[in-house]
Amino acid sequence: MRKHTINPYNYYSIQPNKQNESAKVSIIYHGWGGSALGYRDLAEELAGEGFNVVVPEIIYHDTRQKLADHFESKTVQDYFWETIMTTIDEFHDFVNTLGIDKENVILIGSSMGGCIANGIFAREPMVEGLVNMNGSGSFVLTERLFRERDGRGDIPDQLKKRLMDYDPVDSEPGLSPVLLMHGDSDAIMPIEGQMDYDRYLKENRRHVDFRVYEGVNHQITSDMIGDLIRWLNGLSK
Template sequence: MEKNTIDGFTYYSVEPKNQNESKKVIIIYHGWGGSASGYRDLAEEIAEEGFHVIIPEIVYHDTRQPLANPYEAKTIQTYFWETIMTTIDEFPDFIKTLGIIGENVVLIGSSMGGCIANGIFAREQEVGGLVNINGSGSFVLSERMFRERDHREAIPDDVRRRLMEYDPIERPAGPSPVLLMHGDRDEVMPIDGQLDYDHYLKNEQKKNAKLLVYEGVNHKITRDMVGDLIGWLKRV
């Protein structure tokens, strides 16, 4: 896995030994408090199937203004959605800088990265596909559930309005395929946001979207998930 920095963007890249016919580029976004390099094993496994894989460093992580105590409650409440929104906003410049065409990109995200990938996918209609693992495609609903869990006040109007600007369920569903994956015992990112986005896609009569729910699985990526993910990528 090679680390690169170009025009302010730092990312890791894994080139396949033999590029498959799809020419798809897989961009993986990691979860809150994680690291781009922490997805090396997954990236290399995907690259073995002939895909070029890129893992960007995300703002407030790795070398980009890392937070001293990312799991402190106030820090999460302050920076979680800000990180997601900033990364969504950066995407067009990121792929332009790397010389990647949007339609060749399949986005994969885990946890917070799933929110990022879903937000990009909703905004950038030409992107070639989405895999949201243990994330959410329903931002306002997820924030409401976070606040209820933490015994905080209801969402202020200004926060709600800003979330709605990025919320995937507030935008028309794009044409590219979608895979949603979630453990039904997830205590970190409630499955409700994923289920709500799936319900939205069904209402939009989107035919090439699939939801996979894993029984007894908390907030992690299992071997079954990896196998289902790679099988889906090979069919896209």
């Protein structure tokens, strides 16, 4: 992958296999505490299938005000949702800066990146599709589950209001295809967030494919990648 800098954004890109070249652009968002370069292998696989791939550096990661310890509990509580909401807000300017047509964009995210991709998708009905891997499309519910797991109190009113402003289950759904993927043994990101978003979409729209992977914790497996590639290839036909 090749690194680019167009202030204030840093991102990596890889060109598609020319034999299968597609106009579609897969934008991949990584998880909390991860890095853009950590998705090099997935980006190369998608490029081999003919897709242009862009992997942005996310605020508070890589070279963008990187936090000292992403997994210190107070840091997670202070910055996790802030990172998601800031990145959602950046999307319009980011794709305009890169000269990408939203109609050609497929949003792909893993864990925190799945929340980001989902949040963008809820605001951008013209994008081509969404893949949420081990993330959540139900923000308030997921924060409530985080707090129950950690033994914290109710969501403060100010945070709850902000989450509701971004929550995909409070947004009018578009008609573009959606692929939700989650391990049923995920101990980091509760699967209930995906289940709630799946329920919401199926009550309001079509084109939802929810795949649950038995015995899988918070990880991307080879089965997931295979299903992702087949799903993406189905979009390009």
